[in-house]
Structure formats: C-alpha cells, structure tokens
Amino acid sequence: xxxxxxxxxxxxxxxxxxxxxxxxxxxxxxxxxxxxxxxxxxxxxxxxxxxxxxxxxxxxxxxxxxxxxxxxxxxxxxxxxxxxxxxxxxxxxxxxxxxxxxxxxxxxxxxxxxxxxxxxxxxxxxxxxxxxxxxxxxxxxxxxxxxxxxxxxxxxxxxxxxxxxxxxxxxxxxxxxxxxxxxxxxxxxxxxxxxxxx
Amino acid sequence: xxxxxxxxxxxxxxxxxxxxxxxxxxxxxxxxxxxxxxxxxxxxxxxxxxxxxxxxxxxxxxxxxxxxxxxxxxxxxxxxxxxxxxxxxxxxxxxxxxxxxxxxxxxxxxxxxxxxxxxxxxxxxxxxxxxxxxxxxxxxxxxxxxxxxxxxxxxxxxxxxxxxxxxxxxxxxxxxxxxxxxxxxxxxxxxxxxxxxx
Numbered sequence: 001x002x003x004x005x006x007x008x009x010x011x012x013x014x015x016x017x018x019x020x021x022x023x024x025x026x027x028x029x030x031x032x033x034x035x036x037x038x039x040x041x042x043x044x045x046x047x048x049x050x051x052x053x054x055x056x057x058x059x060x061x062x063x064x065x066x067x068x069x070x071x072x073x074x075x076x077x078x079x080x081x082x083x084x085x086x087x088x089x090x091x092x093x094x095x096x097x098x099x100x101x102x103x104x105x106x107x108x109x110x111x112x113x114x115x116x117x118x119x120x121x122x123x124x125x126x127x128x129x130x131x132x133x134x135x136x137x138x139x140x141x142x143x144x145x146x147x148x149x150x151x152x153x154x155x156x157x158x159x160x161x162x163x164x165x166x167x168x169x170x171x172x173x174x175x176x177x178x179x180x181x182x183x184x185x186x187x188x189x190x191x192x193x194x195x196x197x198x
Numbered sequence: 199x200x201x202x203x204x205x206x207x208x209x210x211x212x213x214x215x216x217x218x219x220x221x222x223x224x225x226x227x228x229x230x231x232x233x234x235x236x237x238x239x240x241x242x243x244x245x246x247x248x249x250x251x252x253x254x255x256x257x258x259x260x261x262x263x264x265x266x267x268x269x270x271x272x273x274x275x276x277x278x279x280x281x282x283x284x285x286x287x288x289x290x291x292x293x294x295x296x297x298x299x300x301x302x303x304x305x306x307x308x309x310x311x312x313x314x315x316x317x318x319x320x321x322x323x324x325x326x327x328x329x330x331x332x333x334x335x336x337x338x339x340x341x342x343x344x345x346x347x348x349x350x351x352x353x354x355x356x357x358x359x360x361x362x363x364x365x366x367x368x369x370x371x372x373x374x375x376x377x378x379x380x381x382x383x384x385x386x387x388x389x390x391x392x393x394x395x396x
Contacts, residue, residue, distance in 0.1 A: 030272065043375055172386065184379045185383065188370065188371050188375075
C-alpha cells in the first residue's frame with residue numbers, strides 16, 4: 001500500500017465554494033485535486049493499492065481509497081465536486097469515525113496530527129525534503145507514506161511533527177516540485193525500483 | 199531546450215467551448231492543460247528552457263515558450279483560457295507564421311506533421327513506447343523532444359510518422375501513464391541524470 005498525505009492549508013472546510021474558481025476562492029483546491037489524479041490514475045486503470053488523505057484546514061480529512069473508488073475522473077473540477085460532496089456531510093463526521101460520502105471517498109473530523117499518527121502506525125513515513133538523500137539511491141520501503149504540502153511550505157509545527165514521525169528523509173531531485181508532480185515522481189521511483197540506471 | 203509535443207485528438211479548433219466542461223464538451227482539454235502545467239511549473243519557478251506544442255485537431259498548434267510566459271497559472275481552467283484566447287485569433291494565423299496571442303503563447307496553422315518536422319530539425323525526437331528501452335538506463339539527449347498523445351492512442355498515421363522521425367524509443371517504466379504524468383517523469387529523469395540508483 002502506498003499512501004499520500006497532502007496538507008491543504010487554505011482548503012475549504014465547508015461546501016460553500018464554487019467549482020469555477022478552484023485556484024482562487026476555493027483556496028487552491030486545484031492543487032489537491034491534481035494530487036488525487038497523480039496518485040490514482042494510470043493510462044487505462046486506477047492504482048488500487050493507493051490511499052490518499054487530503055487535510056482540509058487542519059480540521060477535516062478526506063480519504064480516497066483506490067480499491068473502492070468508482071466515480072473518480074482525472075480533471076480538477078470533478079474531483080473538487082467529490083470533495084464538496086464530502087464536506088456537505090460534515091455534520092455526520094463525529095470524532096474519528098469516517099463517513100463514506102461517495103464510493104471510496106470518506107470524511108473524518110481530524111487534522112494533520114491525528115491522520116499522521118494513524119497512517120504512521122501502518123507504514124514507513126517518508127519526509128520529502130530538499131536536503132534529504134536522493135530518492136533514486138534509497139531502497140524503497142514496502143508501505144511508504146509520503147507527506148506533502150500544498151502551495152505553501154509546511155508550517156513550523158507541521159514540520160516538527162513530521163520530523164518526529166518520519167522514518168526516512170529523501171529528496172526527489174535537485175529541483176523543488178509541486179506536490180502533484182512529486183507524487184508522480186514517487187510512483188515512478190517505486191514502479192522502476194531495481195531498474196539499472198544510466 | 200526540452201520540448202514536448204502533445205496531440206489533442208478531440209481538442210477544439212474554435213473558441214466556442216466552455217471553461218466549465220473541459221473534460222467533456224471541450225474534448226478533454228483538461229489533459230492538455232495539465233500537460234502544460236507539468237512541463238513548466240517548478241515549486242517556485244517556471245522552467246524557462248522548455249517549449250510545449252499542443253496540436254489541436256491536427257489543424258492548429260499552440261506553442262508555449264517558457265522564457266516568455268507571463269500569465270501562466272497551474273490550474274486547468276486558466277490554461278484553457280489561454281488556449282481559447284489563442285483560438286480567438288485563428289484568423290490571423292496564416293500559413294506557418296505564428297501569431298503571439300498572449301505573452302509566450304502563439305498559434306500556428308499547422309498540424310502534427312508540420313510541427314514534428316519543425317522540432318525534429320532542432321532536437322532529438324524521443325518516442326515514448328511501452329516496448330522501448332527503459333529511460334532510466336538511457337543517456338539523456340541534450341535537446342530532447344518528447345512526443346505524446348492525449349487520452350487516445352496515437353493514430354496509425356501518427357505512429358508511422360513518429361517512428362520515422364524518432365531518434366530513440368524509450369519507456370518510462372512498466373506502467374502506462376497519462377501524458378502529463380509522463381512529462382513529469384521525463385523531467386525528473388533529465389533533472390537527476392547521473393544520480394546513483396539503488
């Protein structure tokens with residue numbers, strides 16, 4: 001199982017946002033939507049052994065479960081509609097009990113720390129950091145959890161929490177990438193593990 | 199210079215399309231928009247040494263020039279608006295003379311063959327193919343031109359043309375990827391050329 005946790009600092013926590021302005025009034029929800037697409041889509045299939053957790057404003061977590069997804073499309077707008085639908089049922093999310101809001105999509109009332117602690121129990125937390133070891137030279141963990149931030153850097157308290165829970169610290173290359181591009185590179189690194197490199 | 203040519207088989211050739219339905223009535227323009235984002239965006243910068251050519255319905259080519267781009271944003275909708283703006287000036291595109299329709303974006307009245315022949319003169323054409331040599335084991339060319347297709351496979355005549363013009367045939371890994379994800383992987387392969395691999 002490959003897991004990705006993405007923090008959406010400005011992401012909406014209520015469903016009152018327009019699908020016509022994802023990059024503006026919807027708090028750069030476009031970034032999170034592209035992360036979902038990068039995490040799940042292959043050319044003609046969905047990666048079933050993947051789970052994605054979007055942290056919305058440190059208040060809610062929307063989880064996408066690859067093996068159960070039925071209505072995911074690759075464009076930003078349709079993914080944003082699934083997130084909006086999840087937030088419409090936020091009154092049902094009590095404590096840490098997830099509510100399934102569409103097939104393979106569920107909402108939990110918890111922020112970064114609660115979600116990180118949960119995934120850390122079941123996988124190897126990998127911190128992506130420009131000063132980390134180059135990922136191409138690192139043996140791939142069996143159940144990696146990659147933690148990423150949206151268009152903002154991690155806040156100090158998030159970085160501290162992550163440094164505490166992380167098992168490895170790696171860099172994807174010499175250039176800092178968008179979160180969704182980082183997910184694509186991480187997948188490719190895992191897909192091609194063991195390949196001879198020029 | 200890294201160049202990417204992406205064929206949009208169902209892409210619009212007139213500006214009469216809605217930004218609200220990129221994945222539907224606009225002929226999967228969402229795919230081409232994500233390709234542009236993958237080609238140019240770094241975390242806090244634009245890759246200036248990149249050029250992208252979107253082939254619209256084998257009739258027009260919209261070219262994005264990294265060093266001249268001024269109004270590019272990473273979300274699908276705003277990139278689609280730049281493409282629509284280019285198509286609004288299609289009457290100005292006569293023969294093979296490009297018309298600049300916004301800073302760094304230009305429109306030319308030519309399809310795949312004309313564009314491919316033009317870029318092939320200035321770079322190494324790399325065909326991405328599942329049966330190709332694994333890219334991680336191939337020495338990176340200095341001025342690569344990657345040719346990709348949208349959500350459809352290459353048509354027979356496109357594949358034949360590409361096979362004829364291609365200098366190399368490589369695969370990005372064991373899984374077939376979306377065009378935009380392929381661009382991200384290709385960039386990372388070039389960015390990390392020479393890194394030791396596990």
